[in-house]
Amino acid sequence: MDKNTIEILFSERKKVGLNLFEIMKEQGYTKISFSNRVKISRPTLNHLFEGEISSITTFEKYLDRIRDVLQVQEQEFLIGRRTAIGELQVAFSCNEPKGYHPGEREKEMFEILEDLINLCDFYY
Template identity: 25%
Template sequence: MRLYHLQTMVGENLLRYLRVKGYTKTALSKMTGISRPTINQILEGKSPNPKKYEEQLGKITEALDLPNDYFEEFSGIQEEKWQLPSTQDSDRSTISNKSPLTQELLNDLDELLTVAAFYVKG
């Protein structure tokens, strides 16, 4: 349950790792079998259940072939400007009254921008 108490930091480190390594949240969801909304909760540090959180984090580190405590202290690769989140509002918004279509479009836009960032790096 140690990581549950550090979930804000773990979420930030996981998001940084995903962006640096080029993984999308949708890809992580498919790799782990964890739903996209739950992935968002993990990244935001807002998982309500400690036991479930630890289990889901285990699935994530296993899928990425990393040690269980990797995101506790991840300092990893430095992000370049092109790797910084560009649609942060779509993932970190506290407004929960978005229509499902709006949320889906924002998620798709975030995925497209993540992919496009790799081409901008050149």
């Protein structure tokens, strides 16, 4: 990758991270399967997705590995890829009436729901 291209990608690393994540999903990878395929740890991969890699050299090294696996050109990391549906956002709350104290079953159900949301975040 030439110096000018990597500098542009690095300056737009948050956008690159979002698009990288979308390309990864389009090609059928989960975070875990992609991490294994490109030989980048999940935490580091998450830093790439969030645009939080602070070293341009490290950024370039990982981006080269990813490009080789995904078979995409550098420019594709700058092209927005959001679907018409957009991002899935989840919210849940325990909005019980004043003075209500949830029973053990209700507490357990909210813990399960929270675990499911965290599990989805972990895998996707």
